[in-house]
Amino acid sequence: MLSKKSSLLLLGPGLLFIVLGFCLPAVMLLLAPPGIGPAEVFARLGRMLQDPYDLTIIGRTLGLGLLVTALCLVIGFPIALLLARSTSRWSGLLLALAIFPLLLSNVVRTYGWLVLLGQNGVIGQVISAIGLPAPQLLYTETAIVLGLLQLFLPLAIVSCYSAVAQVDAGLDDAARGLGASRTRVLWTVTLPLSIPGVIVAATLVFAGATTAYTTPYLLGGSNQRMLATQLFNYSTVSIDWAAASAVALIMTVLVFAVSGVSTALGSRKGKTS
Amino acid sequence: MSIRLAIPKPTMQKTGGRPVLGTLAVIGYVVMIVPILFVVAAAFSGGDSLQFPPENFSLKWFGAAVSYKPFMSALASSAQLAVLATLLALVIGVPAALALQRSNFAGKGWVQGLFLSPLIVPELVVGLALYQQLIAGLGTSTFTALLVGHTALLIPYAVRVTGAALSLADPFVEEAARGLGAGPFKVFTSVTLPLLRPGIVSAALLSFVTSFNNVPLSLLLQGRNFSTLPVSMLDYVQKSYDPMIAAMSTLILAATIVFAFIAERAVGFATIFGGINK
Numbered sequence: 353m354l355s356k357k358s359s360l361l362l363l364g365p366g367l368l369f370i371v372l373g374f375c376l377p378a379v380m381l382l383l384a385p386p387g388i389g390p391a392e393v394f395a396r397l398g399r400m401l402q403d404p405y406d407l408t409i410i411g412r413t414l415g416l417g418l419l420v421t422a423l424c425l426v427i428g429f430p431i432a433l434l435l436a437r438s439t440s441r442w443s444g445l446l447l448a449l450a451i452f453p454l455l456l457s458n459v460v461r462t463y464g465w466l467v468l469l470g471q472n473g474v475i476g477q478v479i480s481a482i483g484l485p486a487p488q489l490l491y492t493e494t495a496i497v498l499g500l501l502q503l504f505l506p507l508a509i510v511s512c513y514s515a516v517a518q519v520d521a522g523l524d525d526a527a528r529g530l531g532a533s534r535t536r537v538l539w540t541v542t543l544p545l546s547i548p549g550v551i552v553a554a555t556l557v558f559a560g561a562t563t564a565y566t567t568p569y570l571l572g573g574s575n576q577r578m579l580a581t582q583l584f585n586y587s588t589v590s591i592d593w594a595a596a597s598a599v600a601l602i603m604t605v606l607v608f609a610v611s612g613v614s615t616a617l618g619s620r621k622g623k624t625s
Numbered sequence: 626m627s628i629r630l631a632i633p634k635p636t637m638q639k640t641g642g643r644p645v646l647g648t649l650a651v652i653g654y655v656v657m658i659v660p661i662l663f664v665v666a667a668a669f670s671g672g673d674s675l676q677f678p679p680e681n682f683s684l685k686w687f688g689a690a691v692s693y694k695p696f697m698s699a700l701a702s703s704a705q706l707a708v709l710a711t712l713l714a715l716v717i718g719v720p721a722a723l724a725l726q727r728s729n730f731a732g733k734g735w736v737q738g739l740f741l742s743p744l745i746v747p748e749l750v751v752g753l754a755l756y757q758q759l760i761a762g763l764g765t766s767t768f769t770a771l772l773v774g775h776t777a778l779l780i781p782y783a784v785r786v787t788g789a790a791l792s793l794a795d796p797f798v799e800e801a802a803r804g805l806g807a808g809p810f811k812v813f814t815s816v817t818l819p820l821l822r823p824g825i826v827s828a829a830l831l832s833f834v835t836s837f838n839n840v841p842l843s844l845l846l847q848g849r850n851f852s853t854l855p856v857s858m859l860d861y862v863q864k865s866y867d868p869m870i871a872a873m874s875t876l877i878l879a880a881t882i883v884f885a886f887i888a889e890r891a892v893g894f895a896t897i898f899g900g901i902n903k
Contacts, residue, residue: 358809359728362720363736366780369717370739373755374777378746381754386761427653430646446654448885451894453657456881457838459855460874463862464660467667467871472676474663502656509653534643563747565841566855570862580749580841587753587845600750611745 382601385593397598406582410602413579416493417562420500424557425550427501428508429516433542435509436516437524447513453506458566465499465571466490491573499567504560508553515549516542548618555614559607579603661878667871674866686872696873699857706768706853707836710775714832717776718783719825723817725784726791727799737784744781751777752845760846767848774842779832786831786897790824827897830888834881 354362383390400406435447453461468474469489476486489495519542527537543550568578577585579599586596667675671683690696718740725737743751751774759770794817802816803809843853852860854877862870888894 354724354728356728356730359724359730362724366717366721366740367736370742370777370780373773374743374746374751375739377754377758378751381750381757386757427649427656430649431653434643434646434650448894449654449658452881452885453661455834455885455888455894456661457855457874457877458840459838459858460664460877461661463870463874464662464664466862467663467675467677468660470675470866472674474677477677498656502660505653505657559745563749563841565749565844566859569859580747583749583753584844587756593757596753600747600753603747604750607745607747 378604381597382604383597385597388594388597392594393597393601396594397601400595400598400602409577409579409582412493412576413562414606416496416500416578417558420497420504420561421554421558423497423501424504424508425512425554428505428553429512429543429546429550431505431509432512432516433538436513437521450506450509453502454510458503458564459570461502462499462566462570465495465502469495469498469571490571491575493572493576495571496568496576496578499571500561500564503564503567504557507556507560511549511553511556512546513549515546515552518549519545551614551617555611558610562606563603664871664874665878667868668875670868670871672868675868675871686868687876689869690873690876693869695852695857695861696854699852699854702851703837703854706771706775707833710772710779710836711829711832713772713776714779714783715825715829718780718828719787719821721780722784722788722791726788727796740784741781743777748778748839748841749845752842756845767846767851770846771843771851771853774846775836775839778839778842779836782831782835783828786828787821787824790821790827794820823892827892830884830891831897834884 383393385393401410431450435443435450438446466473470476471490473489475489480486523541523545524537527541528534532540562578563580564578565580565584568576568581569584572578572581579602583596583599583603586592586599667677667679668686669682669684670676670679671681671685672679721740725733725740755770755774759765759773760767798820799812799816802812807815838855839853840855840859843856844859847853847856858870858873885894888897
């Protein structure tokens with residue numbers, strides 16, 4: 353155990369840095385950007401919440417965020433389960449392949465969809481080769497969903513994997529031995545016991561998907577604005593700092609709310625089990 | 626143990642036995658991996674625009690990418706920023722992790738929350754905040770603002786990853802060293818630090834890639850003569866549709882694969898990047 357004095361000495365510089373270099377600027381931006389008072393920011397926020405165009409953007413951000421979160425769990429959990437329970441010699445390689453994208457630049461990963469979905473892209477070429485009219489693929493909500501799914505699946509897999517790996521495989525065996533089908537074991541044993549990891553996965557994916565910039569910028573363009581691209585626009589193109597602060601407030605409150613709910617759910621789960 | 630004997634089939638199933646899960650898994654891997662493969666394919670094109678199938682095979686876009694000045698200077702900037710921000714985050718984060726693991730005081734939960742808070746606040750928001758307060762407000766250089774932002778972003782990783790390593794280490798080893806007459810400094814350098822080494826290496830590797838790949842934070846802080854590599858690549862995509870970005874991306878992919886192997890050798894990259902202990 354360290355003395356009070358030495359732990360203060362160890363924590364002090366870091367606290368000073370976080371408070372001055374991070375918390376203070378963030379609070380100033382959210383409530384009182386340069387030359388603008390809190391009243392003006394909240395007035396702008398109020399107008400934004402009544403404006404149909406802004407509401408479309410907020411709705412799209414929430415909607416796509418929820419859709420991507422659901423898809424990441426529906427696809428990511430099975431991958432985590434198969435990896436955690438597999439004895440195949442390929443499972444190590446497959447786990448590495450699922451984690452590797454976390455190291456790779458988002459720009460590189462997202463650029464792949466431009467190659468696939470672009471005007472002379474692979475998918476368009478295939479469709480027109482069959483003789484069908486090539487649909488607009490890029491700059492659509494579908495493109496954004498695909499891009500976000502690619503970006504956040506590894507995160508979902510990793511969180512679910514740690515949870516599933518902690519569930520004793522002997523419990524699966526016991527349930528199977530007592531006559532439950534594999535599907536039943538998944539729904540009544542493995543999944544319920546992995547719920548804390550699934551909640552973490554959902555939180556990380558939702559918070560990431562609703563604040564990501566690269567994906568909606570490259571794949572959504574100016575047709576399919578999301579809160580992040582809108583914030584960028586207000587702060588660099590139209591230089592409307594009250595509006596930028598209002599968007600920043602929406603994004604920040606959204607992310608804090610989701611992580612608050614997830615912490616509450618997580619601790620309730622921890623108490624009951 | 627007798628229950629185990631009653632099991633009709635071994636639990637370790639093959640993927641083939643579970644058609645629904647297997648199909649979902651295949652879809653997942655296709656979405657994660659296939660776009661990256663097409664980036665590589667596009668990089669070897671000899672044509673002037675992204676087109677499939679590529680007109681002919683050529684390495685010319687690789688040559689173009691490495692001789693394109695804005696990319697090379699941005700690469701140097703990104704590397705410099707990532708190294709400095711990683712060092713600074715470790716210098717701040719490791720002592721903080723030590724204090725948070727090895728002492729008890731009122732409000733510890735709040736202090737911990739404060740150190741982890743940069744993980745939650747959207748990075749784009751932090752970028753704009755630092756632009757307004759540091760660059761516009763105090764007139765600091767682009768680099769200073771970027772360094773402050775990236776360091777703040779990396780501190781949670783340093784605190785969490787070294788904290789996790791520390792929680793696995795037995796505090797009685799330190800007590801024993803003290804009991805044997807070592808002073809606090811000697812205990813730190815000869816006992817605590819070696820125990821922390823895998824945690825520090827993991828945190829450093831994780832911090833470096835996080836900073837190097839960051840877009841949202843760097844985006845609003847870039848200056849006319851200082852831009853990071855991912856941000857200048859995004860700018861280029863808007864200007865031109867030629868395959869040079871594909872070539873640059875392929876080079877980054879190759880470097881990332883090398884990095885993954887180094888991480889695997891050093892600490893095992895599943896441990897670092899997934900927090901997975903296999």
